[in-house]
Each structure stands twice: as C-alpha cells, then as structure tokens.
Amino acid sequence: MELVQDCLNTMKVMGVKVAFLPMGTGSDLSKYPEIRPELVRRLKIVGEMAAAEGLTIGIETSLNAKGEVALLDEIDSSGIKIYFKFQNALEAGRNLYEELKTLGKERICQIHCTDTDGVTLPDNKRIDMPKVKKVLDEMGWKGWLVVERSRDVNDVRNVKKNFSTNVRFLKEVFQGIK
Numbered sequence: 001m002e003l004v005q006d007c008l009n010t011m012k013v014m015g016v017k018v019a020f021l022p023m024g025t026g027s028d029l030s031k032y033p034e035i036r037p038e039l040v041r042r043l044k045i046v047g048e049m050a051a052a053e054g055l056t057i058g059i060e061t062s063l064n065a066k067g068e069v070a071l072l073d074e075i076d077s078s079g080i081k082i083y084f085k086f087q088n089a090l091e092a093g094r095n096l097y098e099e100l101k102t103l104g105k106e107r108i109c110q111i112h113c114t115d116t117d118g119v120t121l122p123d124n125k126r127i128d129m130p131k132v133k134k135v136l137d138e139m140g141w142k143g144w145l146v147v148e149r150s151r152d153v154n155d156v157r158n159v160k161k162n163f164s165t166n167v168r169f170l171k172e173v174f175q176g177i178k
Helices: 001-016 033-052 064-074 084-092 094-104 129-139 159-176
Strands: 018-021 056-059 082-083 108-114 145-148
Touching: 001 033, 018 082, 018 108, 033 064, 033 082, 056 094, 056 108, 064 082, 064 094, 082 084, 082 094, 084 094, 084 108, 094 129, 129 159, 145 159
Parallel strands: 018 056, 056 082, 082 108, 108 145
Antiparallel strands: none
C-alpha cells in the first residue's frame, strides 16, 4: 500500500482529485473470477485511503455496467469509482449509452473516449458522440474526458494530427467550440 500512499501524496501536491489505477490483465474479473475476494479486499483498503484524503481512485474493468455496480457495492467506498472506457463496452458488444445510464453519474469518475485504432473519433461509426453527450447531460455527469488511441489507420504515427483531431471533435461536441 506504500505505492498507493505515494500516489495519493502526489495527487495532493499536484491538486489532482482523481487518479487511474491500472489493475492489469491479471486482475480481469471476467477471466479470473476467483480473484474477486482478494481484489475487493485490496480495493476496500485503497478506497479507504483515498476517501480519507478526499480523493478518488478510478478503476477500469471488463465487467458490464451491472457487474461494475455490484463490484462497487461490494467495495463500498466513496474513494473508488469507475474509469469508464468506451472501447470496453463496444468490444464486448454492449450498448455504450445504456452502460453509462446503468452506472450513473455517481459511479463514474472519468471517461476514456477511445475505441480501437482504425479511425479518429469524428469518423467512428460505433460511437455517436452527440448521443453520448446527451446521455451524460441527462445524467448530470460532469468530469474529465480522457483522449487516447482512436488513430487514423493510414496515419497511426502522426500523434499530433490524431490527438488534435480527437480533441477538436470532443471540444466541438461537448463545449460547442469549433
């Protein structure tokens, strides 16, 4: 737990309220359900540590939204929330918009606006970003949108172009900035 405390200390120094805890493929509850009791035990401790500091640790799982709600209920800590990644729902064939609604605004700390590589966000046919915004607005969700991946398959190494395209699109949809 020393590393978690280091993270929390760094968050306080930087004035950051949310951190992402990458749990790794070995912590995939869909593939390894037998680790759930130990994972929950550890996340309870991490959650207590974060909550005591008024901070939040975001976790990403492969579970569907109902499974994530159950996991958060089991962890039972205001210091642990879901770091929601569009790609996880899409790759599993789940309805992205219903997943967001099921989780609700109180359980989502950040949203990772990405999909598998192939196209940038404006050209992605699997994500209706104006609909995502509408759902989030109806939920009353406010927070950070994280940008990564979603690269043009014909120009994957052009990081500046890909990120600029994605950020410009998100600003247009979520902030009305053209």
